[in-house]
Amino acid sequence: MAEIPDSHPRKASLLSRQRIVEATKNGLLADSAMIAHGRGEAFDYLLGEKTSDSAKLAIKEVAARLMAAKNPVISVNGNTVVLAGKSLIRLAAVINCPIEVNIYYRTEDRMLKLNSLLENQKELLSQESGPKGWDGIWNSAVMSVKILGKLGDGRIEGLEGPRAICSAEGIEKADVVLVPLEDGDRCEALVNLEKQVLVVDLNPLSRTAKMATVTIVDEISRAAELLLEYAINNNQMPTEWNNNDILNKSLKIIASNATI
Amino acid sequence: MAEIPDSHPRKASLLSRQRIVEATKNGLLADSAMIAHGRGEAFDYLLGEKTSDSAKLAIKEVAARLMAAKNPVISVNGNTVVLAGKSLIRLAAVINCPIEVNIYYRTEDRMLKLNSLLENQKELLSQESGPKGWDGIWNSAVMSVKILGKLGDGRIEGLEGPRAICSAEGIEKADVVLVPLEDGDRCEALVNLEKQVLVVDLNPLSRTAKMATVTIVDEISRAAELLLEYAINNNQMPTEWNNNDILNKSLKIIASNATI
Numbered sequence: 001m002a003e004i005p006d007s008h009p010r011k012a013s014l015l016s017r018q019r020i021v022e023a024t025k026n027g028l029l030a031d032s033a034m035i036a037h038g039r040g041e042a043f044d045y046l047l048g049e050k051t052s053d054s055a056k057l058a059i060k061e062v063a064a065r066l067m068a069a070k071n072p073v074i075s076v077n078g079n080t081v082v083l084a085g086k087s088l089i090r091l092a093a094v095i096n097c098p099i100e101v102n103i104y105y106r107t108e109d110r111m112l113k114l115n116s117l118l119e120n121q122k123e124l125l126s127q128e129s130g131p132k133g134w135d136g137i138w139n140s141a142v143m144s145v146k147i148l149g150k151l152g153d154g155r156i157e158g159l160e161g162p163r164a165i166c167s168a169e170g171i172e173k174a175d176v177v178l179v180p181l182e183d184g185d186r187c188e189a190l191v192n193l194e195k196q197v198l199v200v201d202l203n204p205l206s207r208t209a210k211m212a213t214v215t216i217v218d219e220i221s222r223a224a225e226l227l228l229e230y231a232i233n234n235n236q237m238p239t240e241w242n243n244n245d246i247l248n249k250s251l252k253i254i255a256s257n258a259t260i
Numbered sequence: 261m262a263e264i265p266d267s268h269p270r271k272a273s274l275l276s277r278q279r280i281v282e283a284t285k286n287g288l289l290a291d292s293a294m295i296a297h298g299r300g301e302a303f304d305y306l307l308g309e310k311t312s313d314s315a316k317l318a319i320k321e322v323a324a325r326l327m328a329a330k331n332p333v334i335s336v337n338g339n340t341v342v343l344a345g346k347s348l349i350r351l352a353a354v355i356n357c358p359i360e361v362n363i364y365y366r367t368e369d370r371m372l373k374l375n376s377l378l379e380n381q382k383e384l385l386s387q388e389s390g391p392k393g394w395d396g397i398w399n400s401a402v403m404s405v406k407i408l409g410k411l412g413d414g415r416i417e418g419l420e421g422p423r424a425i426c427s428a429e430g431i432e433k434a435d436v437v438l439v440p441l442e443d444g445d446r447c448e449a450l451v452n453l454e455k456q457v458l459v460v461d462l463n464p465l466s467r468t469a470k471m472a473t474v475t476i477v478d479e480i481s482r483a484a485e486l487l488l489e490y491a492i493n494n495n496q497m498p499t500e501w502n503n504n505d506i507l508n509k510s511l512k513i514i515a516s517n518a519t520i
Contacts, residue, residue: 021291031281038298039305042463046306046514203302205518248519254306255515258465259508 029078030105043202054249055218063230069176072097087224093141100170101149158189204250217250289338303462314509315478323490329436332357347484353401360430361409418449464510477510
């Protein structure tokens with residue numbers, strides 16, 4: 001990888017891009033993962049490449065809903081694992097919930113690779129000290145995070161073919177699902193099953209963003225770090241949530257940045 | 261490739277995406293070409309995936325400037341060849357100018373592959389009948405389009421390393437350069453050499469878009485087809501051109517589409 005100087009104003013964005021390029025070479029991602037990443041880059045650029053105040057509200061709400069859930073699960077695809085895998089394992093340890101690998105173009109090879117990567121990251125993270133402000137035995141909290149998905153013994157009703165496959169213990173059983181970077185069809189199917197669907201999507205106009213229960217319009221690695229922080233310092237209950245209102249706030253940022 | 265039904269509202273966009281994915285697999289494109297394509301997709305989505313009236317004005321101006329040039333050249337990178345190679349060969353035949361393969365991450369292998377692809381397309385196009393409204397011997401017009409770039413015997417002053425390499429007979433000699441999908445540094449260097457730099461860029465906020473003499477804010481395959489049409493039915497001379505004004509019009513479209 002090329003060195004990016006610390007002073008580069010877009011260092012975080014360029015590092016994420018390198019991670020996606022490398023992971024594609026290593027067979028962790030589907031063909032079009034880089035294109036999806038590029039779309040995200042453009043929206044993030046228009047959002048100023050920072051977490052907006054309205055996104056922070058959504059992140060707080062998502063943290064509160066995950067903490068209050070009976071059976072929460074964090075569903076991750078390839079891009080999410082590559083960009084925010086470690087932060088989401090930490091989050092799962094704090095919430096005490098499983099992570100499910102659930103990918104759009106399901107192949108045995110990529111499922112295995114993503115699963116191994118997460119298991120390796122778990123090992124590494126279990127040897128760190130716990131995040132600031134968190135009380136408990138970090139090592140066992142991390143090691144008890146189940147990585148689901150390989151088995152594929154559950155189904156998402158309303159979808160057909162490989163895209164309906166999920167984990168019985170994960171998405172199928174869950175009342176609250178955090179699904180960063182989800183596609184519109186699956187988001188709709190999960191909403192129809194009366195689950196709370198919490199998404200992270202940089203495009204506030206996407207079908208996923210509009211369908212979800214709560215939409216975090218932010219870049220996944222930034223959002224995941226804040227989710228962890230808010231989950232640890234959680235002091236709010238889920239609220240009556242107006243998702244349209246939060247999407248409009250993101251759109252206003254895009255519109256206001258669309259000037260020379 | 262998966263079949264996309266004719267009825268799909270975003271068929272053109274999905275076909276372009278497939279072309280980029282296939283070309284990447286075939287080694288025609290750099291690692292990050294798919295990411296660049298994804299960024300373009302997002303901006304095109306915000307522009308409504310159609311050529312705006314202001315983009316049409318820019319395309320007319322570019323056609324007029326290419327026709328009026330002393331030594332025009334069309335500089336193409338990998339994504340441009342894949343998405344609009346044929347249209348640009350037709351355009352070069354009508355204008356009677358060379359095409360130069362000029363890529364950001366120059367490797368011998370990709371230069372050869374892109375060169376061969378264009379030479380093959382030339383062969384195929386020379387056997388078609390000429391475009392509507394064009395008078396002349398189509399076969400010889402197409403076959404006389406020189407594909408430059410392999411030699412790399414010219415230099416773009418103001419740049420260093422492989423990115424300064426160009427063709428002496430192409431970019432180095434040209435007074436007017438059409439460079440779709442150019443990067444900011446090279447656009448700036450070409451402007452500093454007092455060449456007219458005509459670009460196609462879906463991001464009206466990019467450095468390239470702001471630096472260029474004329475910026476077409478449109479998707480390259482749509483723009484290339486219209487360029488051909490306007491070059492054939494050319495009935496205007498280059499005007500006094502206010503590029504900032506045209507960029508602002510694109511930004512207004514983005515801002516107005518950023519609403520639910």
